[in-house]
Amino acid sequence: MSEIIDLNLVELVQKIKKKELSSKEITKAFVDRSEKSKKLNVYITDNFNEAIKSAENFDSKPNFEKKLPGIPIAVKDLFCTKNLRTTAGSKILNNFVPPYESTVTQNLWDNGAILLGKLNCDEFAMGSSNETSFFGNVQSPIGENLVPGGSSGGSASALAAKLTPVTIGTDTGGSIRQPASFTGTVGLKPTYGSCSRYGIVAFASSLDQAGPMTSNVEDCALLLEVMSSYDLKDSTSVEFKRNNYLQNLNENIKGKKIGIPKEYITDKMPKEIEDLWQNGISYLKESGAEIIDLSLPNTPYALPAYYIVAPAEASSNLARYDGVKYGFRSNGENLIDMYEKTRSEGFGNEVKRRIMIGTYVLSSGYYDAYYLKAQKVRRLIKNDFDEAYKKVDAILTPSTPSSAFKINEKTNDPVSMYLNDIFTVPINLAGLPAISIPAGLDKKGYPLGLQIIGKAFDEQNILNIAYSMQKKIKFKNVINDWWLK
Amino acid sequence: MTKHQSQYLIKKNNNEYEVVIGLEVHAQVLSNSKLFSSSPTKFGAEPNTQVSLVDAAFPGMLPVINEFCIKQAVKTGIGLNAKINKRSIFDRKNYFYPDLPQGYQISQYKNPIVGEGSVTLDLPSGEKKIGIERLHLEQDAGKSIHDLDPENTFVDLNRSGVALMEIVSKPDLRSPDEVNIYIKKLRSIMRYLGTCDGNMQEGSLRADVNVSVRKKGDKKFGTRCEIKNVNSIKFMQMAIEYEANRQSNLIENGETIDQETRLFDTKKNETRSMRSKEDAHDYRYFPDPDLLPLELGDEFIENLKKEIPELPDQKKKRFIEKFKLTPYEANILVSDIETSRYFEEVIKNSDVKLSVNWITGELFALLNEKNLEISHSPISAKNLSKLINLIKDGTISGKIAKTVFELMIETDKNPLKIIEEKSLKQQSDPKELEKIITKVITDNADKVKEYKSGKDKLLGFFVGQVMKVSGGKANPQLVNEILKKKLK
Amino acid sequence: MSIDLKTVKHISKLSRISLDDEKAKKLEKDLNSIFKFIEKLNELDTSKTEALSSIVETKLQLRKDEIKSKDIREQILKNSPSENKDFFVVPKVVE
Ligand SMILES: [Mg+2]
Numbered sequence A: 001m002s003e004i005i006d007l008n009l010v011e012l013v014q015k016i017k018k019k020e021l022s023s024k025e026i027t028k029a030f031v032d033r034s035e036k037s038k039k040l041n042v043y044i045t046d047n048f049n050e051a052i053k054s055a056e057n058f059d060s061k062p063n064f065e066k067k068l069p070g071i072p073i074a075v076k077d078l079f080c081t082k083n084l085r086t087t088a089g090s091k092i093l094n095n096f097v098p099p100y101e102s103t104v105t106q107n108l109w110d111n112g113a114i115l116l117g118k119l120n121c122d123e124f125a126m127g128s129s130n131e132t133s134f135f136g137n138v139q140s141p142i143g144e145n146l147v148p149g150g151s152s153g154g155s156a157s158a159l160a161a162k163l164t165p166v167t168i169g170t171d172t173g174g175s176i177r178q179p180a181s182f183t184g185t186v187g188l189k190p191t192y193g194s195c196s197r198y199g200i201v202a203f204a205s206s207l208d209q210a211g212p213m214t215s216n217v218e219d220c221a222l223l224l225e226v227m228s229s230y231d232l233k234d235s236t237s238v239e240f241k242r243n244n245y246l247q248n249l250n251e252n253i254k255g256k257k258i259g260i261p262k263e264y265i266t267d268k269m270p271k272e273i274e275d276l277w278q279n280g281i282s283y284l285k286e287s288g289a290e291i292i293d294l295s296l297p298n299t300p301y302a303l304p305a306y307y308i309v310a311p312a313e314a315s316s317n318l319a320r321y322d323g324v325k326y327g328f329r330s331n332g333e334n335l336i337d338m339y340e341k342t343r344s345e346g347f348g349n350e351v352k353r354r355i356m357i358g359t360y361v362l363s364s365g366y367y368d369a370y371y372l373k374a375q376k377v378r379r380l381i382k383n384d385f386d387e388a389y390k391k392v393d394a395i396l397t398p399s400t401p402s403s404a405f406k407i408n409e410k411t412n413d414p415v416s417m418y419l420n421d422i423f424t425v426p427i428n429l430a431g432l433p434a435i436s437i438p439a440g441l442d443k444k445g446y447p448l449g450l451q452i453i454g455k456a457f458d459e460q461n462i463l464n465i466a467y468s469m470q471k472k473i474k475f476k477n478v479i480n481d482w483w484l485k
Numbered sequence B: 001m002t003k004h005q006s007q008y009l010i011k012k013n014n015n016e017y018e019v020v021i022g023l024e025v026h027a028q029v030l031s032n033s034k035l036f037s038s039s040p041t042k043f044g045a046e047p048n049t050q051v052s053l054v055d056a057a058f059p060g061m062l063p064v065i066n067e068f069c070i071k072q073a074v075k076t077g078i079g080l081n082a083k084i085n086k087r088s089i090f091d092r093k094n095y096f097y098p099d100l101p102q103g104y105q106i107s108q109y110k111n112p113i114v115g116e117g118s119v120t121l122d123l124p125s126g127e128k129k130i131g132i133e134r135l136h137l138e139q140d141a142g143k144s145i146h147d148l149d150p151e152n153t154f155v156d157l158n159r160s161g162v163a164l165m166e167i168v169s170k171p172d173l174r175s176p177d178e179v180n181i182y183i184k185k186l187r188s189i190m191r192y193l194g195t196c197d198g199n200m201q202e203g204s205l206r207a208d209v210n211v212s213v214r215k216k217g218d219k220k221f222g223t224r225c226e227i228k229n230v231n232s233i234k235f236m237q238m239a240i241e242y243e244a245n246r247q248s249n250l251i252e253n254g255e256t257i258d259q260e261t262r263l264f265d266t267k268k269n270e271t272r273s274m275r276s277k278e279d280a281h282d283y284r285y286f287p288d289p290d291l292l293p294l295e296l297g298d299e300f301i302e303n304l305k306k307e308i309p310e311l312p313d314q315k316k317k318r319f320i321e322k323f324k325l326t327p328y329e330a331n332i333l334v335s336d337i338e339t340s341r342y343f344e345e346v347i348k349n350s351d352v353k354l355s356v357n358w359i360t361g362e363l364f365a366l367l368n369e370k371n372l373e374i375s376h377s378p379i380s381a382k383n384l385s386k387l388i389n390l391i392k393d394g395t396i397s398g399k400i401a402k403t404v405f406e407l408m409i410e411t412d413k414n415p416l417k418i419i420e421e422k423s424l425k426q427q428s429d430p431k432e433l434e435k436i437i438t439k440v441i442t443d444n445a446d447k448v449k450e451y452k453s454g455k456d457k458l459l460g461f462f463v464g465q466v467m468k469v470s471g472g473k474a475n476p477q478l479v480n481e482i483l484k485k486k487l488k
Numbered sequence C: 001m002s003i004d005l006k007t008v009k010h011i012s013k014l015s016r017i018s019l020d021d022e023k024a025k026k027l028e029k030d031l032n033s034i035f036k037f038i039e040k041l042n043e044l045d046t047s048k049t050e051a052l053s054s055i056v057e058t059k060l061q062l063r064k065d066e067i068k069s070k071d072i073r074e075q076i077l078k079n080s081p082s083e084n085k086d087f088f089v090v091p092k093v094v095e
């Protein structure tokens, strides 16, 4: 029998239901491995003792009707958790203990899950390598001094390193899919409006969406089912019929029309990524899907538009961190001095950079040229997808333009860092669902992912396509536990 | 009165300056809970006890809009004869201040819920229409308290997030008096609608006052200054006077006026520039991504139209036509919804003319003296109506009625009971009256002689004597008739 | 278009983040490279395009006018940097 930590979520749920494993045994296994994995720096705040107590509680009064019965889960530290410190990876929230719970995490606990701890992430989710966290960078289990991607880097690392059976992240421009791609895991960004944003520390409100990060597509379907809910506390939450995604998972994709957008083929694209994409196309064909070439002409403008919209919203969302109500305060000679010092010392460089960009593009005289223009481009990008979906059921692209890079490799060049999200950002701008699944390894042995983009609220469809591809790809993540040695 | 006579002009040397005023009135929406959160809006609670996680802008907290506040804004828009915009957008107005927990105020910038409308003022010179530019919904800020501690400012967020309607007028007002009448009219309309209680002491109604001056006859507006957050009509008027003077002085001295925001110092009775050394405000408005555009259906608006009561202007018209009131009387009686209700209750069973006189005379004097709202009147409409009927049918004289009125204040008793208890009923029996009159004539033989020799004015003396003897109860009309007969 | 040091300092004031000269210079360089990248949008003619106001196509949900929250002053003030039990406290604001 394989070890507990090697079991996926669906298997763990089955074993608990069959009483082959107790919640405490499972929880202890992940806690033990987490304790030994400090080198990865994935936890900002752990909840290990409480988790074991909760597991004991579960075992004494087990409820096997729940979808996640007694399953321990660590979550990105962007989700507010009642009475447990929530930092968003920032010094400015270093000591913040929310008296409330985010809707998405509440959904997990309501379904029987147990909180293992809070996972490292880029500060306020601003980053693509988890190097902007106040709590230090995260190591990837794939290799030493390799970034796990970001901003849900702690989540991706913890999952790939088997410190948690599944995890949840947030995705504003690729923050779930890019780290999933870098760590050989599955990550899904749901349609905007699918998962409630209530209680999630906001980065860019019109783009932020929480989603599942798992080791396979079945787990992803189950976790999404639990996370997604209509929430009256979030005005952008959408009421639609949410599927039992796992139960409805279906590998038969015969006759499905899959689009291949030519604009995703870039000059600088490494050969191995092109090959990977081609393999994906072959698998789809083998499964009876129809491949259709298409054009999303405004794709090249997505990233520049994103770097206006996201910082603009962030500059306003982060205005509440002013040292008055909660969090870090630096004493100043007067009010303005207090504000300026608090925010200067409390925020890291990347966050400050983005606040400045956002403030600039909204400021008097520049609003039309930047912010308004970007919102128009956003309309064009959405129109591109609307047109495409008249012809196809889903779209296949690579998840990232490269595999994982070394820590510090890109920290001095913000633009090169931003380019990481070139394939993921258009999806956030259009509010669509997309999943990244591991599809192979590059020459260095680093994982690479493929992205399947769906129509709005058509998560079941992309899960099904991913499920079918997963069976063909038979990806095996190579984790040699280097950090334990 | 001609238009010219009512004009408010500032005279400087050989020039006359006209003042041009526009108001941005902030009216607190009457609602149980706040605009974007479900905490209470009650006035005067302990500090920070009416604050939710949303109001204090905790991380991850989101606004959810109050339907009733939207209805209140639409109703007010209808009351201002304004265009209701079926699609409006909430924007963020970004600035840092301790009593603004989000670091931005949710307001409406380019697409307000209500567009252009108008308010009609009754001026001594006639009616005048004041244009309404727009009405939009926004959140109120909290309160900064600067005088509780020598080194610190304390912040109370109870008000944070309370719904406000900002009603922006066109620059159509021309004097402090017009501002007074405009505010009162606006308040009256909102009270009729039940959308704002207009309580200025509690800050439910405040205004930013935009003032500029120009030489009489000029077509172009001068540079304006905005006087922020003035919370009483008196202060608005004082601030305008001060500012009109200041600006015309500047022009006289060949100086220019800076467009700036100023505050009115109520202790020194002057306005002061508020511009700090910091750069001018740049609010960086943009649509709030936490909210969707607000779309109102035709049915939603039509249903609200059905809820609109008769408003002051219509009521005034009806009072004039139906009850033959003068415009002046009608104005007084409709200006406040409670007064109009009281009036209509009284005249249900009573003479209109007498009712108008008694309400605007004795009752208003009483309320004024006791500083009471008509809704708290010590004399109910029902009992006042009875009193008026007793005068009308001759049971008591107008003079006795005043005595009865005084007695009613303490207890609000049925006037008929008071009359009986105190035997104040009018003496209208001719036989009884004749007895008294005969006695008076006998007792004043010399005066009778004088009267008969042509001193008609003495009739009043005889009446007075009769009244005195009767203890004021004699029916004056009858006394007159009988006296004249007897003295012939 | 390029962003000069004066603009950087102005934005830093607006965003209430103090910057020393060295940081300001570094930021000037970063912002210029980012905005050079953003300028790509100028290639697009958007004169006939309507700006997107929301990606969500449903109607704004309206809440009933009910008081649901209770007095949570203690919780609200617990995370604040000051010890005061009734108020948030900031350095004196002079008006
Ligand atoms: Mg104003």
Ligand SMILES: [Zn+2]
Pocket: B026, B138, B166
């Ligand atoms: Zn306002």
